[in-house]
Amino acid sequence: MRQQEFENLYQAKWLAFKEQCELLEKREPLSSEIDFSANYREVCHNLALAQQRGFSPGLVASLEKLAARGHQQLYKNRQSIFGRIIRFITQGFPRLIRQNASLFWLCTAICYLPAFIVFLIIWADPDMAYSFLGTDTASNLESMYNPSHERITENRDIDSDFQMFGFYLWNNISVDLRTFAGGMVAGIGSLFILLLNAVLLGAASGHMLNMGYEDTFFTFVIAHGAPELTGMVVSAMAGLKIGWGMIAPGNYSRKDALLIRSKEGVRLLFGAVFLTALAAPIEAFWSSIGTIEPNVKYTVGAICWVLVFAYLFLAGRKGVQDGSE
Numbered sequence: 001m002r003q004q005e006f007e008n009l010y011q012a013k014w015l016a017f018k019e020q021c022e023l024l025e026k027r028e029p030l031s032s033e034i035d036f037s038a039n040y041r042e043v044c045h046n047l048a049l050a051q052q053r054g055f056s057p058g059l060v061a062s063l064e065k066l067a068a069r070g071h072q073q074l075y076k077n078r079q080s081i082f083g084r085i086i087r088f089i090t091q092g093f094p095r096l097i098r099q100n101a102s103l104f105w106l107c108t109a110i111c112y113l114p115a116f117i118v119f120l121i122i123w124a125d126p127d128m129a130y131s132f133l134g135t136d137t138a139s140n141l142e143s144m145y146n147p148s149h150e151r152i153t154e155n156r157d158i159d160s161d162f163q164m165f166g167f168y169l170w171n172n173i174s175v176d177l178r179t180f181a182g183g184m185v186a187g188i189g190s191l192f193i194l195l196l197n198a199v200l201l202g203a204a205s206g207h208m209l210n211m212g213y214e215d216t217f218f219t220f221v222i223a224h225g226a227p228e229l230t231g232m233v234v235s236a237m238a239g240l241k242i243g244w245g246m247i248a249p250g251n252y253s254r255k256d257a258l259l260i261r262s263k264e265g266v267r268l269l270f271g272a273v274f275l276t277a278l279a280a281p282i283e284a285f286w287s288s289i290g291t292i293e294p295n296v297k298y299t300v301g302a303i304c305w306v307l308v309f310a311y312l313f314l315a316g317r318k319g320v321q322d323g324s325e
Contacts, residue, residue, distance in 0.1 A: 003055045010046055014066060017043055021069040035099060038264070040070040045260070091316030093271035096264070098313060100237060107233045107240070111194055115202035122206030129210070132203035141204055145213040145220070165284035172228055172276035176235035180242075180269045187243020194236040201229075215294045222301025224283035226308045231275030234268055241265035275308070 001009075017039050020030055030036060047063040097104055122129045130138050175197070182189020208217035241261045282304070 021073055024073040040074055043067050043070055089274055094312050094315040103237050107236045111198045111233050114195055115198040118199050118202030119206040122203055126210040129203055129207035145208055145216045147216055165280055168283045169280040172279055173273055176272045176276055179235040180239045183239025183242035187240045190236045190239025219294050219297035220287050223304045224279040224287050226304040227275040228279035230308050231272040234272035238265040238268035
């Protein structure tokens, strides 16, 4: 790429970043949808390209000055690691979801539409449950959610709850990590794991409904399912970010595109881990209580779903986006 083409391609972004620096220098807030840290990284990448390709000293100097201004604003109020984590959870992560809203809704559809279709198939033909789940898995579900099962009629002791909390925490996070790692295969692995879990969810739901165990099943999964399933969707987003960087690098080399997409993918993965980690205590200490009335469980579950989506689409809309998360 020649210098003139390079400037034409990125000039508008440089001007926009300069305006963002000027606003921050005046201590004025940026729009909540602006990811200043990502814009700063792109300017640094442009600077590296300009130096590598031997573009004019004037262009290199102007990019160096712009990168320096961005660096000063990005790191002038560096927070502790704990503070940065809190800022990411409360502001950075929900903003990142909104910036990738199209991908979020696509992955959500890939998760829930197949689950709903499988649910309808099994509802119409109960014998199909054994084709989707297998005999052993179907039998285990029948035993676990039978209203006469001791999990339903008796509450676990606190030691068992803590043991299950550890199990749920590890299991939930490992699913996120596998889904994210699947993105290395051009995103196909992430899609496969997401679809597989969707099919299992739909099959289990349809089978429990046909067995007459809907209350014991749905009251167990509805509350912790909100952060857990949403975390799984977000981990698929993270994997697809990497896969897309490999398939469609755009104006970057495949290596540079993969590096840029991986950074955003890792941030999405951190958010997914937060959500699924949040699901573990709910599943261990609330969902497992079988003696609570179903109406109460359904109400709490509905509140959990509302809170998760309110968090993703409302949190972090105020304040300066200085990239410190």
